[in-house]
Amino acid sequence: MSELREKLLYKPKHGLDRLSETERQEMEAYSRAYMSFLDHGKTERDCVDTAIELAEARGFVPYAPGMELEPGKKVYVNNRGKGIMLAVIGKQSLAEGAHIGAAHTDAPRLDLKPNPLYEDTELAYFKTHHYGGIRKYQWVTVPLELHGVVVKADGETVRVTIGDKPTDPQFVINDLLPHLGREQGKKPLNEAIPSESLNILVGTQPLRDDDGSDRVKLAVLAYLHNAYGITEEDFISAELEAVPAANARELGFDRSLIGAYGHDDRVCAYAELHAILELDVPEKTAVCIFADKEEIGSEGVSGMMSEAFDYFMESMCKQQGVDLRTCYSKSFCLSADVTAAYDPNFAEVYEKRNSAFVNYGVGLCKYTGAGGKSGASDASAEVVGYVRNLFNQNGVIWQMAEMGKTDAGGGGTVAKFMAQRNIDTLDAGVPVLSMHAPYETVAKLDCYMTYRGMKAIFEDAR
Numbered sequence: 001m002s003e004l005r006e007k008l009l010y011k012p013k014h015g016l017d018r019l020s021e022t023e024r025q026e027m028e029a030y031s032r033a034y035m036s037f038l039d040h041g042k043t044e045r046d047c048v049d050t051a052i053e054l055a056e057a058r059g060f061v062p063y064a065p066g067m068e069l070e071p072g073k074k075v076y077v078n079n080r081g082k083g084i085m086l087a088v089i090g091k092q093s094l095a096e097g098a099h100i101g102a103a104h105t106d107a108p109r110l111d112l113k114p115n116p117l118y119e120d121t122e123l124a125y126f127k128t129h130h131y132g133g134i135r136k137y138q139w140v141t142v143p144l145e146l147h148g149v150v151v152k153a154d155g156e157t158v159r160v161t162i163g164d165k166p167t168d169p170q171f172v173i174n175d176l177l178p179h180l181g182r183e184q185g186k187k188p189l190n191e192a193i194p195s196e197s198l199n200i201l202v203g204t205q206p207l208r209d210d211d212g213s214d215r216v217k218l219a220v221l222a223y224l225h226n227a228y229g230i231t232e233e234d235f236i237s238a239e240l241e242a243v244p245a246a247n248a249r250e251l252g253f254d255r256s257l258i259g260a261y262g263h264d265d266r267v268c269a270y271a272e273l274h275a276i277l278e279l280d281v282p283e284k285t286a287v288c289i290f291a292d293k294e295e296i297g298s299e300g301v302s303g304m305m306s307e308a309f310d311y312f313m314e315s316m317c318k319q320q321g322v323d324l325r326t327c328y329s330k331s332f333c334l335s336a337d338v339t340a341a342y343d344p345n346f347a348e349v350y351e352k353r354n355s356a357f358v359n360y361g362v363g364l365c366k367y368t369g370a371g372g373k374s375g376a377s378d379a380s381a382e383v384v385g386y387v388r389n390l391f392n393q394n395g396v397i398w399q400m401a402e403m404g405k406t407d408a409g410g411g412g413t414v415a416k417f418m419a420q421r422n423i424d425t426l427d428a429g430v431p432v433l434s435m436h437a438p439y440e441t442v443a444k445l446d447c448y449m450t451y452r453g454m455k456a457i458f459e460d461a462r
């Protein structure tokens with residue numbers, strides 16, 4: 001009878017029970033590298049810079065149309081500093097298709113408004129406009145850093161990074177004290193902190209020897225002018241992002257988890273990057289994408305809907321005398337994005353038989369979407385079958401996952417934009433606890449297995 005059980009029933013096992021000692025050590029080393037990547041990649045721009053640094057150290061060079069693309073050649077395209085595409089040319093022609101990993105490195109955050117600085121009651125603030133889906137109540141009383149660029153009147157671009165060094169000041173959005181929060185406490189969670197109250201406190205010291213009504217604001221501008229040479233009008237051509245200030249840390253007595261800002265989706269982006277950097281001469285051309293703008297719908301020139309990707313692929317295809325559409329039709333893409341991990345504290349929104357669990361490996365999602373799979377790419381059984389078998393053959397610990405109960409909500413990824421290009425695509429990624437919060441939680445095992453899965457795809461000859 002137990003033989004029959006073994007043969008017929010699907011019984012996923014805890015990932016940590018399935019790791020060899022060598023794998024355990026590799027997982028720890030991988031996790032350390034990932035945590036360092038996170039600490040250097042607090043924004044999409046920072047992620048691109050960090051990726052370029054790591055890639056160039058492994059022999060990747062900037063791609064130029066027309067360059068020689070012999071097997072094993074390693075190239076990258078920097079898409080306006082906000083996205084990056086890396087490729088390792090395979091033994092087979094691009095006519096046989098490419099093996100692609102597509103993740104995103106933008107994360108929910110608070111962007112400064114174009115005219116952000118004001119003073120109220122001798123307190124200076126920045127107005128923010130949140131980027132991506134956030135639960136606003138989570139972003140008050142959290143230490144913040146400021147990262148981004150300012151393009152000045154003379155055209156010079158200034159990089160701004162404040163708050164990540166131990167001696168730097170940080171910033172905060174204040175909340176009401178409980179003593180006076182009686183009315184606020186009665187409001188629904190999503191109304192208690194309105195968007196227009198997400199104002200960052202940036203200074204309280206008035207400019208000396210000035211008698212204007214905005215002496216604190218002026219003092220902030222004087223500081224900024226001194227430090228970066230910028231004026232108030234320069235904010236108009238700036239992209240300044242307020243992001244949570246904490247660095248990545250191991251969590252739990254057993255250190256099995258990683259807490260950090262921006263796991264969604266840097267945890268999958270790093271998995272792809274780590275995998276492609278290790279390639280020598282793959283069978284198929286391997287392509288790793290860090291897309292921007294996923295959190296606001298993948299629109300924009302640096303998003304996955306942009307032709308920047310097609311331009312890069314077509315240019316490489318031309319070099320091999322291959323039609324881009326032929327290449328796409330034979331390609332495979334893993335849309336590497338996080339999924340929701342089952343959280344027993346909120347069991348009511350999950351459907352336990354079809355949830356992703358922490359420590360059960362990379363989560364494969366046949367479909368995402370909401371309300372009857374709306375907006376989902378919905379991979380075919382054949383595509384799921386391919387990945388399932390490939391992962392099994394390569395010792396990749398994986399699980400099948402839906403995001404939550406059918407009626408509870410939903411979400412999307414870049415999968416549908418790859419599928420639209422006639423590329424077979426499957427969603428897969430790391431299960432995350434408190435996704436989109438200023439501080440998200442993932443398990444080391446799931447991070448490591450996402451990398452192992454990505455590596456198996458890049459190395460596969462199908």
Ligand code: MN
Nearest residue numbers: 264265337338
């Ligand atoms: Mn995501």
Ligand code: MN
Nearest residue numbers: 264265295436
């Ligand atoms: Mn997201």
